[in-house]
Each structure stands twice: as structure tokens, then as C-alpha cells.
Amino acid sequence: MNQLIKNNLLGIKELSLQEIDLIFETADYFKDVINRSIKRVPSLRDITIANIFFENSTRTKLSFELAEKRLSADVINFSSSSSSVKKGETLIDTVNNILSMKVDMIVIRHSSPGAPHFLAKHIDSKIVNAGDGTHEHPTQALLDAYSIRERLGYIEGKKVVIIGDILHSRVAISNIFALQKLGAEVMVCGPATLIPKYIRTLGVKVELDIKKALNWCDAANILRIQLERQRMPYFPSLREYTLYYGVNEEIVKELDKEIIILHPGPINRGIEITSRVADADNALILDQVENGVAIRMAVLYLLASK
Ligand code: ASP
Numbered sequence: 001m002n003q004l005i006k007n008n009l010l011g012i013k014e015l016s017l018q019e020i021d022l023i024f025e026t027a028d029y030f031k032d033v034i035n036r037s038i039k040r041v042p043s044l045r046d047i048t049i050a051n052i053f054f055e056n057s058t059r060t061k062l063s064f065e066l067a068e069k070r071l072s073a074d075v076i077n078f079s080s081s082s083s084s085v086k087k088g089e090t091l092i093d094t095v096n097n098i099l100s101m102k103v104d105m106i107v108i109r110h111s112s113p114g115a116p117h118f119l120a121k122h123i124d125s126k127i128v129n130a131g132d133g134t135h136e137h138p139t140q141a142l143l144d145a146y147s148i149r150e151r152l153g154y155i156e157g158k159k160v161v162i163i164g165d166i167l168h169s170r171v172a173i174s175n176i177f178a179l180q181k182l183g184a185e186v187m188v189c190g191p192a193t194l195i196p197k198y199i200r201t202l203g204v205k206v207e208l209d210i211k212k213a214l215n216w217c218d219a220a221n222i223l224r225i226q227l228e229r230q231r232m233p234y235f236p237s238l239r240e241y242t243l244y245y246g247v248n249e250e251i252v253k254e255l256d257k258e259i260i261i262l263h264p265g266p267i268n269r270g271i272e273i274t275s276r277v278a279d280a281d282n283a284l285i286l287d288q289v290e291n292g293v294a295i296r297m298a299v300l301y302l303l304a305s306k
Contacts, residue, residue, distance in 0.1 A: 005019060009299055011135070023299060026297075030070075047071075051075065053130070055110060063293050064130060091110075105303065114132060116128075140175075163210065165234075187216060221264070
């Protein structure tokens with residue numbers, strides 16, 4: 001396989017294992033490129049990409065922008081806080097106006113689950129989902145899995161636990177799909193109120209005891225508590241969450257083996273993870289950020305070359 005099947009990357013659910021492998025192979029090549037002294041290739045010259053972000057972002061937005069620039073694309077950025085969305089314009093009108101300026105590809109982040117899928121039905125452009133509400137965040141899951149593969153050598157048969165606010169996390173859902181397609185065993189761990197009831201139907205294990213979960217896994221992906229999405233209290237206090245589900249150096253030291261630690265960011269130091277754990281050698285957090293650029297270059301390149 002040397003091409004993606006669809007014109008869009010809306011979610012991991014729609015990707016085949018072969019397509020994920022193709023993205024990883026292409027990212028291997030781009031990772032070499034971004035580590036050279038001349039980091040730019042002409043692959044997307046004359047392609048214009050609009051990054052339209054209706055929700056806050058640091059890493060994802062910068063990472064897409066840098067990936068586009070490293071591929072020599074022309075880039076325009078739009079953020080809803082400073083746009084006519086505030087004046088009542090619809091999503092489709094906003095995007096159609098952007099496309100009239102001869103834009104070839106849209107990278108969209110939106111707080112509504114399904115927004116990129118809705119756009120894909122109504123507009124004629126290549127679309128990459130940069131996170132849609134609590135639904136999917138495909139490039140995050142690809143870079144997480146890629147970082148595990150890079151550190152552990154392969155993913156098939158590895159055990160990965162995702163810890164924290166599974167209920168509100170698009171990173172959790174996309175990671176589950178990606179890791180399972182790549183042959184990993186997946187567990188989720190967190191307070192029962194933050195674990196959706198349907199999760200077992202996806203074929204993942206559920207563990208409420210963090211020590212058992214960490215002892216089971218080869219890799220732990222630790223999530224932020226998504227307070228901005230919580231409309232009611234799911235646990236008594238952040239202090240209590242940290243007491244029961246925060247990953248600290250004592251718990252990690254007591255494990256029988258060394259595990260690797262991932263976090264999609266932004267980190268809340270001292271809440272879901274302590275600084276000692278986040279900054280240790282077995283934490284891949286900054287590798288994830290580096291790999292994010294290579295993964296996004298691969299996705300954009302493969303979509304543009306269709
Ligand atoms: N950066 C990730 C996301 O956009 C994780 C997070 O915000 O906690 O979903």
C-alpha cells in the first residue's frame with residue numbers, strides 16, 4: 001500500500017492497519033528530515049492549508065503549522081475567538097469562504113463531536129481532524145502509538161493503560177482504536193464516574209486500582225482531567241483525585257518492572273502526574289511532541305499526494 005484510502009483523516013476508527021503502517025513509514029522518513037540541518041522539503045509547494053481552530057490549542061496547532069511549513073505549504077491560520085463566528089456565521093459558510101480563497105486542505109479543531117465529519121459531507125476539500133470535542137483526535141493517537149513503537153521496538157502484544165478522565169477524552173478513544181489495530185492490549189483506569197459504561201464493548205479492560213493497572217502495563221498514557229468539559233462534579237476534589245489516581249514516583253518505584261510514561265499534554269503537574277515522573281528518562285512526553293511534527297507531515301503529505 002502506498003496511498004491512504006480516503007481523502008480525509010477524520011478518525012482512527014476509519015483507518016486500516018495498513019494505512020497506519022504507511023503513515024508510520026512515511027513519518028520515519030520525515031523524522032530524519034526534521035533532524036537534518038535543512039529541515040524543509042518541497043513536497044507541498046503550491047498547496048495551501050488553512051488551520052481552523054474553534055477551540056484552544058498549543059501543541060496541536062503549532063505542530064500542524066510547523067509540519068506544513070517544513071513541507072513548504074502555504075499556511076493560513078484562523079481562530080474562532082477573533083473571527084466572524086462571533087457575528088453569527090455558520091461553520092459551513094466560514095469554511096466555504098476560506099475555500100474560495102483557493103485553499104486546498106483544512107485542518108480543523110472543534111468543540112462539537114462530529115464537526116469535521118459534517119464538513120466532509122458538505123464541502124469539497126481534504127480535511128484533517130485536529131480534535132473534535134470528546135470524540136477523536138487521530139493525529140494524537142498516531143503520534144502516541146508511534147512514540148511507543150519507537151521506544152519499545154514494536155506494539156503488537158504490548159499492554160497499554162490509559163489513566164484518568166476517559167469519559168471526556170478524545171485522546172483515549174483514538175488511542176484505543178489505534179492501539180488495538182496495532183495489536184496491543186488496552187486497559188483504562190480511573191474513577192468509575194469517569195469511565196464510560198460502553199467502554200467494555202470496545203474490548204478494553206477496566207481497572208479502578210491504579211497500582212494494579214500500572215503493574216499490568218508496559219506503557220501508561222496519563223490524561224488530564226478535562227474540567228472544561230465537566231458539567232457536574234465527578235469526584236469530590238482534585239486533591240482526592242491526586243491521592244487515588246495521581247501517578248507519583250513512589251508508585252512507579254514500587255513496580256516490578258520499568259514502564260514507559262506518556263501524556264498528551266497539557267500536563268497539570270502535581271495533579272495527574274508529579275514532576276519527577278513527568279521529567280524522568282522513561283517519560284516520552286517530549287518525544288511525543290517531536291514525533292507529532294513527523295506524524296502530521298506524513299498525514300498531510302499522504303493526503304495531498306492523493
Ligand atoms: N491536548 C489533548 C487534546 O486536545 C489532551 C488534552 O487537552 O488534555 O485533547
